[in-house]
Amino acid sequence: MTQSVAPAEQRSGKGPGEVVLEVRNLTKHFPVGTLFRPKAVKALNDVSFTISRGQVVALVGESGSGKSTTARLISRLMPPTSGEIILRGKNVLKTEPHRPSLSYRKEVQMIFQDPFGSLNPVHTISHHLERPLEIHKMVTDKNLLGRVHELLETVGLTPPDEAARKYPYQMSGGQRQRVAIARALAVEPEIILADEPISMLDVSIRMGVLNLMEQLKEERGIGFLYITHDLASARYIGDRTMVMYTGYLVEAAESRELMEQPAHPYTQMLMAAVPNPEGGLIKKKAEARGEIPSLTDMPPGCPFAARCPKVMDICKRSMPGRTQLSQTSDHWVRCHLYGQGEEKQATTTAQL
Numbered sequence: 001m002t003q004s005v006a007p008a009e010q011r012s013g014k015g016p017g018e019v020v021l022e023v024r025n026l027t028k029h030f031p032v033g034t035l036f037r038p039k040a041v042k043a044l045n046d047v048s049f050t051i052s053r054g055q056v057v058a059l060v061g062e063s064g065s066g067k068s069t070t071a072r073l074i075s076r077l078m079p080p081t082s083g084e085i086i087l088r089g090k091n092v093l094k095t096e097p098h099r100p101s102l103s104y105r106k107e108v109q110m111i112f113q114d115p116f117g118s119l120n121p122v123h124t125i126s127h128h129l130e131r132p133l134e135i136h137k138m139v140t141d142k143n144l145l146g147r148v149h150e151l152l153e154t155v156g157l158t159p160p161d162e163a164a165r166k167y168p169y170q171m172s173g174g175q176r177q178r179v180a181i182a183r184a185l186a187v188e189p190e191i192i193l194a195d196e197p198i199s200m201l202d203v204s205i206r207m208g209v210l211n212l213m214e215q216l217k218e219e220r221g222i223g224f225l226y227i228t229h230d231l232a233s234a235r236y237i238g239d240r241t242m243v244m245y246t247g248y249l250v251e252a253a254e255s256r257e258l259m260e261q262p263a264h265p266y267t268q269m270l271m272a273a274v275p276n277p278e279g280g281l282i283k284k285k286a287e288a289r290g291e292i293p294s295l296t297d298m299p300p301g302c303p304f305a306a307r308c309p310k311v312m313d314i315c316k317r318s319m320p321g322r323t324q325l326s327q328t329s330d331h332w333v334r335c336h337l338y339g340q341g342e343e344k345q346a347t348t349t350a351q352l
């Protein structure tokens with residue numbers, strides 16, 4: 001994604017609506033090791049954010065940074081170690097602690113990275129769309145096929161009767177991802193968790209899927225968590241962008257502000273790696289060095305310290321808290337270069 005386009009907030013011309021989903025201090029530690037030498041993979045730590053009606057929140061970071069774990073926890077494919085998930089004011093981990101209710105599964109849908117793997121090769125496209133409509137009793141039997149055709153038209157798969165009869169292998173990657181989006185739309189969700197929905201698609205069809213998401217946000221007020229490792233697509237579609245590193249959110253702001261004024265050295269490093277189609281390769285302003293720390297053996301202090309060109313003594317001793325840089329755009333950063341923040345001593349594995 002290197003197209004030069006106006007960012008999402010300029011195109012839409014309007015801000016987000018009321019908060020639909022709130023995540024508070026979400027943490028996931030996977031126990032590993034032995035009875036006598038317990039350890040934990042600290043996949044996600046103290047993650048908090050909100051998604052409003054008609055808002056696309058982009059979550060950006062390297063592979064293994066915890067992005068997909070965030071989506072899997074919110075979709076409740078696995079339980080968090082601690083934290084809260086609040087949907088429309090309801091703390092769902094308290095009200096439905098063991099498994100998500102049918103209503104939660106209807107309101108929060110997920111689109112996976114691999115559009116082929118997420119569809120059953122022995123069933124037709126029509127079957128994939130009928131199942132959620134039947135399970136959630138969205139239409140009567142009489143109207144089932146008509147609704148399937150409507151969904152296929154919504155995602156641009158026409159003629160719909162022809163598309164409905166096909167099997168997944170008879171479609172391109174982009175068409176299959178559109179089917180996955182149609183399946184999510186079938187139950188009229190409030191939130192869609194899109195986990196790298198375009199990363200396995202050809203560059204030529206990525207824009208079509210992003211534009212479809214944009215249209216659904218505008219016309220239906222759906223809130224998206226858009227997970228990607230691609231800052232350019234995050235800026236294109238994201239109203240707000242959050243940057244994740246080793247399971248911590250390290251910076252968040254309105255997408256345009258974050259891209260134009262990245263504050264965290266890691267965000268600056270990511271920005272320096274984005275090719276600019278108009279100006280050629282951008283001269284790297286922030287070079288990363290060192291290694292990503294092991295998630296089972298995190299050193300104390302800032303997790304980016306081993307790679308940070310601006311590391312200071314304090315960075316190796318204490319974990320920076322969030323420092324608010326702008327109230328108007330809710331731009332915050334987790335870095336000792338900016339004020340005091342709310343310092344925290346990093347937990348050690350032994351404390352788990």
Ligand code: SF4
Nearest residue numbers: 302305308315335336
């Ligand atoms: Fe770099 Fe220190 Fe900021 Fe971490 S806290 S990003 S090591 S300057």
